[in-house]
Amino acid sequence: MQVLGHREDSSSRVRRVVRDAEYSWGAHTMMNLYSGTTDPFSHRCRIVLYEKGMDFQVIDVDLYNKPEDIAVINPYNRVPVLVDRDLVLYESNIINEYIDERFPHPQLMPPDPIMRARARQLLHTFEQELFAHVEALEKGNKAAEKARQQIRDRLLEFSPIFTKQKFMLGEEFSMLDVAVAPLLWRLDHYGIDLGKNAASLMKYAERIFSRQGFIDALTPAEKVMRR
Numbered sequence: 001m002q003v004l005g006h007r008e009d010s011s012s013r014v015r016r017v018v019r020d021a022e023y024s025w026g027a028h029t030m031m032n033l034y035s036g037t038t039d040p041f042s043h044r045c046r047i048v049l050y051e052k053g054m055d056f057q058v059i060d061v062d063l064y065n066k067p068e069d070i071a072v073i074n075p076y077n078r079v080p081v082l083v084d085r086d087l088v089l090y091e092s093n094i095i096n097e098y099i100d101e102r103f104p105h106p107q108l109m110p111p112d113p114i115m116r117a118r119a120r121q122l123l124h125t126f127e128q129e130l131f132a133h134v135e136a137l138e139k140g141n142k143a144a145e146k147a148r149q150q151i152r153d154r155l156l157e158f159s160p161i162f163t164k165q166k167f168m169l170g171e172e173f174s175m176l177d178v179a180v181a182p183l184l185w186r187l188d189h190y191g192i193d194l195g196k197n198a199a200s201l202m203k204y205a206e207r208i209f210s211r212q213g214f215i216d217a218l219t220p221a222e223k224v225m226r227r
């Protein structure tokens with residue numbers, strides 16, 4: 001992690017990066033999303049932005065040649081990062097909940113506090129049991145085969161749900177569908193074969209992939225990930 005100077009220095013550096021981005025994109029009042037063109041976490045945030053249909057700018061970040069600015073605005077030096085005037089946010093699920101609260105239509109988190117808490121619990125489960133393995137797959141290191149197996153086993157456990165309902169939380173598309181969709185889109189790309197027992201899960205995936213917000217959110221590099 002990059003060690004920044006004293007507090008004043010780091011916050012003025014953040015302001016400079018934010019101002020430069022606004023200037024170069026002519027996006028003074030818009031949300032700016034720093035997004036990896038192939039990154040599943042950035043993909044989640046792009047889906048929410050397009051589902052909401054509001055004004056925003058996506059700033060493409062090449063992860064193989066990452067600009068130094070990312071370390072300035074995110075101490076963990078990762079994408080996605082959302083900049084909304086003075087607010088700088090990182091972590092895809094935190095960014096997405098902010099966008100959902102700021103632009104409530106269509107609402108992606110359940111309105112009821114108990115259902116919302118359950119949704120957050122499931123978002124956490126996805127991170128622990130599915131997305132924790134993404135780094136190994138992205139890097140293609142020796143943990144990749146184990147990662148494929150873990151993801152395959154866990155996804156297959158979800159499959160029966162979709163014989164009874166259209167989406168993760170019931171009949172409505174929600175933040176949980178957003179969170180898992182980038183992984184479902186990348187199954188071929190990551191070399192994960194779910195076999196014949198995943199018919200209802202794949203039908204569910206196609207239901208998400210056919211949404212206009214999902215289609216619009218795909219980068220050219222993501223479009224070619226799936227045949």
Ligand SMILES: N[C@@H](CCC(=O)N[C@@H](CS)C(=O)NCC(=O)O)C(=O)O
Pocket residue numbers: 036039040041063066077078079080090091092093138
């Ligand atoms: N938990 C984070 C994960 C973000 C993450 O891991 N981003 C990766 C891309 S897959 C990244 O920016 N890595 C830095 C790098 O590759 O240099 C989130 O949900 O936003």
